[in-house]
Amino acid sequence: MSSTILALKNVSKSYGRGAAAVQVLNDIDLKIEGGTSLAIVGPSGSGKTTLLGLCAGLDQSTGGEITLNGVLLNGLNEDQLAAVRNEHVGFVFQNFQLLPTLTALENVMVPLELRGMKNRKANALNLLDKVGLADRATHYPSQLSGGEQQRVSLARAFANNPKILFADEPTGNLDAETGALVESLLFDLNRSSGTTLVLVTHDLDLAAKTDRIVPIKGGRIG
Template identity: 70%
Template sequence: MPAETILNIQNLNKTYKSAGRTLTVLDDINFSISTGSTNAIVGPSGSGKTTLLGLCAGLDSASSGIVELNGIGLSNLGEDKRAQVRNQYVGFIFQNFQLLPTLTALENVMVPLELRGEKNIKARSQDLLDKVGLADRGHHYPAQLSGGEQQRVSLARAFSNSPKILFADEPTGNLDAETSEKVVKLIFDLNREAGTTLVLVTHDLELAAKTHRIIKIKGGKLVSDEKTCNE
């Protein structure tokens, strides 16, 4: 039975106007991602991989082309509707963690659930913090946590709304090797446990190699799309 597609990208283009010139950042990108798979988007700096992630996750709108997330065409949705889609289906992990500085670790994890108006939020969020090994740091503010701890809170937050797809932008980019290893293990463990689709953007080929599939981008074009031996 063919795997169900969660993300479908067709003829995707993104251009910016800068100083009267049109700058093409993404040029005719096509690929699709099946539910439950793990995928890496790799490429040199400035190749357009972060822009691609932003478009796939509905953080930005394409200049042309189709982005379908869980069967929903994002291209024609306004920002507020895309926000609802993100809240329901998407989880994020960022290179610089992006925790809300005025909220405690626990509150940061609670926000996506609160937005959905769910029940039993505190206990569920506390469970997630337990899973990432921060059970006793829930009342700390981000500034009181180390980089690795912040990224683990970010991970707990990303899984809090049980996303169908998780987008990770250089999740280990700001961490040392040892911490990186722990965080990567957590990402893959939680992903497997929750059955979430993972799309990660990275420079790190070693990390990319841990996924099922590697999509290479260069100069805004898709230059290769290969399955790994993890498939």
């Protein structure tokens, strides 16, 4: 039986202070079981990406509590949050966020190096092979297509064997055919790794492939 890997209790987020404060999220309650997949869907400006950032420890909530794999994120400083992310979390972003001065192989090796893992090169090459890019290992991001860059970012996301993977519009910058390939790889890697997947998307066809869909509108879960 799976246990809860991510729990949000009365979570809110606002920016600014006083009369100028903008409330982005209101009283969010959410529990996600380990090994499952979930899609957060909603219109632009609904708070999807803000919610994802809070769940992943990229930002701090204004109110409420967030517990990630048994760690209470509230009150942690930036270094502590970074350590939690490095230990438990993988990321896939819409705009790839690969380091331009590193090759595909070196990009995948970054999280392995941060954790001081052994056999870094062999593990990174294995991951590149899983996404069909072993022959592009020495290429730089500028030498890769958008789809190839996203596949490299997928390999990097799984490099540290994350407990939970957060994907923000992972196919948003890709054409339909390339997006379908990335989707397939994402779900295949997630399944084989036993990772929990939380993705933000406006693509309802993509969302339908997850175990659970959570709609959000006006900063509230519907």
